[in-house]
Amino acid sequence: MHVSDSARTAVLRRDETADRAAGIRLHSVSVDVDLRSARDLEEPTFPTSATLTFDAAAGHDATWIDFIGHSIDEVVVNGVPQAVDWDGARVRVRGLEPRNVVTVRGRALFSRSGEGLHRFADPVDGEVYLYTQYEPADCRRVYPCFEQPDMKARWSFTVAAPAGWTVLSNGAEVAREAVADGIRVSFAETLPISSYITAVAAGPYHRVDGSWSSGDARVDLGVLCRASLAPHLDADEILDVTRRGLDYFTEAFAQPYPWGKYDQIFVPEYNLGAMENPGLVTFTEAYVFRGASTAAQHEGRANTILHEMAHMWFGDLTTMKWWDDLWLKESFADFMGSHANVATGAHPDAWVSFASRRKGWAYEQDQLPTTHPIVADIPDLEAAKLNFDGITYAKGASVLKQLVAFVGEDAFFRGAQGYFADYAFGSTTLPDLLTALESASGRDLEPWSDAWLRTTGLSELRVERAATGATVVQTSPRPHRITIGLYRADGARLVRQDGIDLDVVDARTAVDAPGIDWAAVDLIVPNDDDSTYAKVRLDARSLDAVEAGLSTIDDALARSVVWAALWNAVRDAELPVARYLGIVARHAPAETNAALLADATAHARFALGRYAPDDARDALASAWLSTAWEALHAAAPSSDAQLAWARAVGAVASICADRAVELRGILEGITDAPDGLALDHDLRWLWLIALSATGHASIADADAELATDPTASGRLAYRTALAARPEADVRADAWRAAWADESLSNDELDATIAGVRAGGRRDLISAFDADYFARIRPTWSARSIEIARRLVRGLFPAGESTDAVDQWLSGNADAPPALRRIVIELRDGLARDLRVRGAQAT
Template sequence: MTSANAAANLSRDETAARSASISLRDVRVELDLTGAPDAGRTGFPTVVTLEFDATVEATWVDFIGESVERVVVNGVDRDVAWDGARILLAGLEGENVVRIEAVGAYSRSGEGLHRFRDPVDGETYLYTQYEPADARRVMPCFEQPDMKARFTFVVSAPAGWHVLSNQAAVRTEVHGDAQTVEFAPTLPLSSYITAVAAGPYHGASGEWSRDGLTVPLGAYCRASLARHFDADEILEITRQGLDFFHEAFGFPYPWSTYDQVFVPEYNLGAMENPGLVTFTEAYVFRGASTDAQHEARANTILHEMAHMWFGDLVTMRWWDDLWLKESFADYMGSHASAAATRFADTWVSFAARRKAWAYQQDQLPTTHPIVADIPDLEAAKLNFDGITYAKGASVLKQLVAYAGEDAFFEGARRYFRAHAYGNTTLDDLLAHLEAASGRDLRAWSAAWLETTGMSTLTYDREAGELIQTDPRPHRLAIGCYALRDGRLERNALVEADLRDERTRVELPDADLVLINDGDLTYAKARLDARSLDAVEEALSTLEDALARGLVWSALWNATRDGELPARRYLEIVRRHAPGEAHVGLLGGVTGNAAFAIGHYVPIEARAEERRAWLDLTWAQTQAAAPGGDAQLAWARALSGAAAFDDARAGELRAMLDGAAPVPAGLPLDADLRWSWLTALAATGHAGEADADAELARDDTATGRTARIRVLAARRDADVRAAAWHAAWDDRSLTNDHLDATIAGARTGESRSMLARFDDEYFARIRDTWSERSIEIARRLVTGLFPASDSLEPVDAWLAANADAPGALRRLVIEQRDHLARDLRVREASLRGR
């Protein structure tokens, strides 16, 4: 039984009661991974022995799998009482040993134990992914973060495979074609950060040493990706990060090994399993890659490394305090990148992209405080969002500036020493930060961690005042720039403290007043009319990348809010994006421009804007410096533009066929080829034979997924209809193949072909939520939400489904809000032209 149901959705109250009555000590997990589904077995045997004390006679253990075969409590066989999610344990005593024999189900959705077969060489790869509550898909367990235990994993797998877990192996026995690997017991861990990976992975090894501590390092990927795997850079970043955190946190790296595995069909960017971090294969660059991609990977490596302390060593008691790990890791990923690696300007990307995510999330009707109210697991699953990550990291950056970097890290060191291998809440951390800094942080917490929304900051030139909506305390700087000979140059930087709605500030005369210069606070900053004129003329002349990023952010936020007409925003992009030297900013700007055309430009003006955008992306692909990051960024943007307008279809087709030269220096690798081919399919210039021919060139897992997208993107109403129904009904689709099917169906001008399914969408989503895993259901609910020109259908569904699961309603409400914004901004753009 694998459906999401009431029994599977654990609540905060019931888990708190369970942990109050159960003291878990040790868990032994025996997994037999020697059988394969295509050999007649659909699952894998899993045997778990739990040792715990109890003050109750009965409780339950969580498990979602194929079957439960046997339950033994203190040596006595008990009747199996399992509802598909919970196993009843009766006859408990003060001290207990419980053995459960069960069969888990291999996953193709990235939840639990995911099984992947590589089409290149036929090899099989396994890995686990549990957060927040999918360990129960692999082993019967107490699935809540505050019930930590020492876990011992014993894994049987085919001989010759790498078998990895949180600790180092202490025993390996080979029996013919199989091996059994036993790992050392872990230090106390929550179930959701235990992990196993097994398969014929390609690996690179190294070590890190400091102050008498030596940690073996490993980096792994599928064998068929070995030639693309730049393990040297990955291990270099790893060593730099361990150096930094060892010094900064003053607590030795707490786990015995540090392996990093890049795995296929992964739902996340990465996961912080101690000693065995898993990453998406998207970070194995099989073709051309920009410096921004390498920066993002480094940031993720360091984000997960920070979790070895924030989250793994010290873990939140319940998901309300998810921020205690994710906000800190998000902040630390950027901080360590800037301080310890070659990516010194990481804060530019943070300001432009991570905070954009936070701003968007914080304006939804479902926004929540950083310290959130999480009543159950479904709510927890949806709170891995822009608030918990990026807004949390943003306000922590403010806290570091407020309390002082030395005091902040001293508070962290005290926190780790006091709560190592335990569970905490907000108050625990604040107490240590206050003690280290000598500051009262309760008011800061109330203003930033326990509220929602953000301030919008504007400058009233006539009054000489900064105005903020939703007033809260800010410490920020205002940059004053003069426009001289067509260039913007800063001639003053004025610091200010804001608390009230209006604050008097003395600023020199300036063509551009850039509020929050340096990105010290979390707020939307507006450009006044004179400043807007100045950046329209000379944005790309600003020397400082962070200042340009903040201007681009201000322009985008004003466009999203309907205050800057979308078409004027696009004019600024066309004028200044070609001069944007920071490839991370360029990628964000081109993505925002494409989104603005599809969502915010009035329908009657879209064709004109799409042609202008196609012309620009085409021209810049030709004109950008050969072989540079900008050229690659423009070529990727060209893919999206060409999916709506076929004016360049002939040239693209000729380059793909080898009949015309590719722009000098542009690497027309497999990924870019598939992207261009998808665009051609969406405009009717490529079909199944072309997709098959491309697959013959790139018969890999990525190629097969790309082929699905190309086929679903063909400009044919029946094809789009088939893809739409396959997404809902084809249970054989993996998580990646489902994404490709949805993306293909939505590529290019899809609305006219999918509008007929609007009613069916709303008829399906509630049953889908109850029948499919939350990971798959979420993809369907968000990915196929109708891009309508009316709110009436979604409002009718919300009114008729007031009793629907809260997590489902949250997703629908958020999609409604996105649609309402589209309609509202289009209308404002019509008025503003």
């Protein structure tokens, strides 16, 4: 039976999946997929089947099995074939008995969107690579299953594939045999896991083996990537971080690593940073650095490796019942990634990057009208998909950091150990975790939970100083334990003189520090150790001190808090863009932390594009490009700073052509590059795309560059460079391709959208505003949520008013809530842009 694409839009709801779990007890799932046709790119489907063994409670003689595929050939219930009853998403089965064995056979679709079983053909050598990505609910695109996290099972996989391919799944390989046109590989049955963390990968992957041992325990390790990326795979560093993490977590959680082997595979066109499939963790290829890379990039990769490893316990061993408690795994893993990065000695400054990047993400998300509590209300899977956001990850991790300080690190980990012992291989909710932590710490955590997990928004902290004292003023009062850093100017440097620890609960809290001469304090930084989750405001005198001496503050974490305070002030129209850019220009060249430098330059470019007044943007962009250019040439050869400034030049050169001649000269070899600069393919493409966006690079230039870099990355950059040319018909063609060309993969779509938006040239694309609003709802219904989301977000018209988006929202009150949420968030961003620009124009 074949069902058209339009039927494949069924959304699973929380209430109906809870009813299914109440009546069905799943024991095991045996999967058989045949991927021998994968090399034939004209073949869109592959055979798949699943046999599910489960009990049905009295009164539950019927249920459904989830499958979104091409066709279903057969449904067998307890040995008896049934007529196929399938609506494109749900296979109805009837006549259930207390114990049931149900087999569903059909054909699934290869994916180009990164959802389900993604197929990628490497342009370098023509080889084909496959991998799966399921969270939250795309397992059903590859084989029939009960697609909900609380219905765990023991899974066994058999995969047929072309001869010579590497074939992987969650379990270890236990058998391999030759079959017609290939091989069939069988894998060990897993311990109980949810459908969304099952996994398959197949292709001629390059592999580096390793191992980890602790006492009598031994875990086989593997690091894999495409063959053409093998020269760039620094497997030794990845394995080192992996071993450090396994050492740390197995001791901290008092629970051995549960999943046998530990493979980590870097895959192309990946929608996420990584995914915690037990025994087969998938990562984006962006973590295989094919060009120059900074210490911040290596720290970020280590953080992700440790984040996913934490999931082996938080998420895989113990799993939320439903996506309301997504934070139970993601917030913990986000916290643990940074915590373990520091604790293992892999990257001692990981909390600096967390303060700057992850918390910045959370602050922005928490100020949107669509913000939600950390413990969210998730009625269905579309809502779940959109809640993989800054609240669930970074805000949750921020308040967990605060919780660890509140209950004590020892008590926190004792509580986690009890939690794993009580709920191993089971499903949990928030009260289960709180009970474990309360038992270990002796503290009542309900007030903390009510204040931090069930509320929305963030507090703002500022210090009002007077001649005889100071007061902490807090908006949206919550309980905080903070440290107020007090700094004085010592010549050209800002030196920390004192730190005041303070509990802040009310809207106004007097600072009891009789020994402090407040008149002598040049800079006051609330929360200068980043211990709580709050937006920091600097008073006028402190801002003056920062303007003069930010880069002289010794502590990188304190600098991170100050950099974040400045950026939030810009976003809230309290700090003019011109003054902010002046501070960045003065202090970013002296910033020694690679992550803070990268963030400062990225924020400067964002401010130019979104917040600078129209009549000042060109002059500000020219000045910023001059700053970046000078900093590039002044930076130490081959340093992180040099690379960061080279990237900053490329970013701003897309809107300012002042250095177009010099950039072309360097790319063409006519002019020498700065000494030590790694002018690798990635940087060359960044500069060439910028030149294209300002009309200083041609099709012939892009063709020549592609000839030197005909890789997947090169082809994506080439697509962007062509679409970025500042010609109306070029942008129109790219606009139409983005919406209409369904052959584009997820990354190809992003590359096309990047070209459409290059240089912020509203004059070239504003004519498509009405077309955007006409397209987004039909697109949401017709395309997968991943592709639709990229189109809706990526091509949103940043006009001069919110009138058009307001009209769409009022006329589409019945649109899918997930789509409306995205549009509401985009509207809020546009309104902020207009508000910030308007505040500076008055």
